[in-house]
Amino acid sequence: MTRAFVAIGGNLGDARDAVVRAMGAIGALPGTHLLARSSLYRSAPVDAAGPDFINAVVAVETTLAPLALLAALQGLEQDAGRERPYRNAPRTLDLDLLVHGETVMDTPVLTLPHPRMAQRAFVLQPLAEIAPERVGAAALALVADQAITRL
Template structure:
């Protein structure tokens, strides 16, 4: 099982809204690197982390992929290709983006190098990742911390909660 965080807060190519871009990215995950899209979370509207005045809110979700022989580097490269096709630019860290795809975890794999680091080094600290992750993998246990997604969420400081959205 691979857990992929999906997010956007800028219009994509052709004027797609962030949620349209996220939905298209989720659909594009099916078959990527031979993996099968099993389920996609609800979509959530979230504040930027770290908060930046004037930066639009994000749309965030998580997809669960199933398959065998997941090559982390190949999956990362394929995800970055999807980001690039959606117009992703990286002018500075945490810049607003047309699409952001991150590998949160691949099964119980733990690796410090080379990229991608697994599990994602900051996912356990981000409510905007953990809320949708809980939708697709309730009871998920962080591979290096040995803590459930529910316990991770309970341990986070109070902040503005992600809001489920439609549209």
């Protein structure tokens, strides 16, 4: 089993419901067990337009390899009606694989650890809630200017 962390977000439709449903769906993936889920957070879009996002992070243990987990996450996005009309478009559901054990990879399909996670309060705040050992005070200070509210 490998411990992985997944960021969850959405800003179209009933985003709160979509994020909560995604938490359960991720834990129900084959070979995957939900370990922890953060609170829900509201954040302004970063490098995007549209309504505020609802965000969370979950920790799982999984037997799925990184690319298999990514494919399963993208299937959940598609099931939730995710469309990709352009980069950073508003979305019903966005699932980002942040960390997969100690895996380090950089391919056209997947980069691990997630290359922009340290730049995003909507990832670091919920991650710090469920895995404080992974997010230091200095990292949180770097994103302190980004608007985020714990719900």
